Structures are given as C-alpha cells and as structure tokens.
Amino acid sequence: MKVGLITPDAGHPLLAGTAAALAPAHEVVVLDPRDPDAEAVAARAPADVYLLKARDPRALELARALERRGAPVVNSAAATERCQDRRDMAELARRAGLPFAATAAFPSLDRMAERAGDGPGLPGLPWPVVVKSRRSRKGDLVARVDDAERLRELSAGWGEEPVVVQAFAPNNGWDHKLYAIGDRVFAGLRRSELAREDAEPARSGTGPPARWAELTLLVGEVFALDVYGVDFVDTGDGTPLIVDVNAFPGLRGRPGAPEALAAMALRRAG
Known part of the structure; x- marks a missing residue:
C-alpha cells in the first residue's frame, strides 16, 4: 500500500512513528500543502489513502482536491x-x-465587551466566563474572564477577534x-x-x-x-x-498511537 501524509512537518513524532510502523512493507510519501505542485504530484502518483495532519486553508483545499479524485482522506476535509x-x-x-458546554458567539471581542459593560457579566451569563477565538487554530485566544476589567484588558490585544463565550464550569x-x-x-x-x-x-x-x-x-x-x-x-x-x-491531534507520547494510526491507514486504503 501507498500512504500519503498531508503535512508540512513529516518529522512530527506521531507521523514519523506511523511511517516507521508501515515500513518496509508499505510506501509512505509526503505532500507538503505549501508546495504549489502538491496536487499535480499526487495526480501523477496517487496514494491509496491520505492522512490529513494539517488544518490550514491550503491543506484543506488539497484534501478536497484529492477527495474529488476519489482518494480516501483521514480525516476528511469537511x-x-x-x-x-x-x-x-x-x-x-x-x-x-x-x-x-453552552456556547454563544460574538462578531468581535470588542462587541462582547460592549454587551458586558460594567455589570455582573453578560445577560444570562454571569462571571466568570471562558472566552475563546471562534476559529480554532494554533496560538488562538483561550482565557478565563472574571470581570469587565479583565475583558477590557483582553480587548486591547484581541479586540477585533471573533469569539465564542462559555460559562466557566x-x-x-x-x-x-x-x-x-x-x-x-x-x-x-x-x-x-x-x-x-x-x-x-x-x-x-x-x-x-x-x-x-x-x-x-x-x-x-x-x-x-x-x-x-x-x-x-x-x-x-x-x-x-x-x-x-x-x-488529528498530536498524541505525543501515547504508546501504541503510531501503530494504531498505521493500522487505520491500511484499513482505509483497503
């Protein structure tokens, strides 16, 4: 079988361990979503299955293109x-x-701060709350907010960020x-x-x-x-x-994870 890794970091411990578990009986190839020729390379020599260990727009578009060609992708782009x-x-x-957790969304942290004012919290959502970037990504905002003053502090650096808010459990x-x-x-x-x-x-x-x-x-x-x-x-x-x-989290230091991922890739390829 031929297993493709969609990632800019083939040395990631989980992926490196998975490649080792597949070798030497199976071939492992890497598609870097930053490479403008990645889709063409895959078209010339397609893999039996692809593992999508990247979440940026280029990686998702590459995954969608491979899916349109009929290739199984784990996890799917959708x-x-x-x-x-x-x-x-x-x-x-x-x-x-x-x-x-019950979750409410705001177009920006500034708008959320306006709604909160100096009162005991948002309507129907008293302090403390947990504020997160609406879009999950590396380096996103995740913070506990106990009062309006802390919310204003966050707004100084994240004011335009679209956010969600959850009651602190x-x-x-x-x-x-x-x-x-x-x-x-x-x-x-x-x-x-x-x-x-x-x-x-x-x-x-x-x-x-x-x-x-x-x-x-x-x-x-x-x-x-x-x-x-x-x-x-x-x-x-x-x-x-x-x-x-x-x-597709990193699962660093989880014994058996690379072998489990290798086995899954072969099942999906089949």
Missing part, C-alpha cells in the same frame, strides 16, 4: 473544518445530545484529554490553563471514568472523525462536560 468553527462545533454537538482544575484513533481511545490528564493556582493536585492514577471512552467514540460518530481529541472537564462526581473537539 470533518476537519467542522472542528475549526467553535460556534458550529457546539451547535452540532448539542443537537446530537452530547454534553457540550466549576471543576478540579484539570483537563481530561481523550484521543481516538478509530475505535481505540487514549487518555491523558493536563493542568488546565484556566485553573487557579490553588487548584487541587492530580491524584496518582487519576483517569476518566470508563464511560467517557464511550462518549468519546460517540463524538467521532457525530463529527465523522477518525482521528481526533476531545477535551473534557469533570464538573463533579465524574460528570463530563465537553469543552472542545480537535481533528
């Missing part, structure tokens, strides 16, 4: 785009009955990161960037309840994703709240 607009992401998840200060490759789920725990300094320490062996893995796989069905990550917070007694969904 599924990848579904995870980039956080308002649309929230609407799709909540329509499907997933426990996703009380939690233990840790994010549960669940990742899926097909039907295999990997789990991780990370101190929340929104946590207070007095957040409780992580307990040894702390992991998500088993039913969260089932919920993670349901997210994949709803969003038509094959390789993805789901960010949860525990709002008490193991009650999950989904706060974000990411297409």
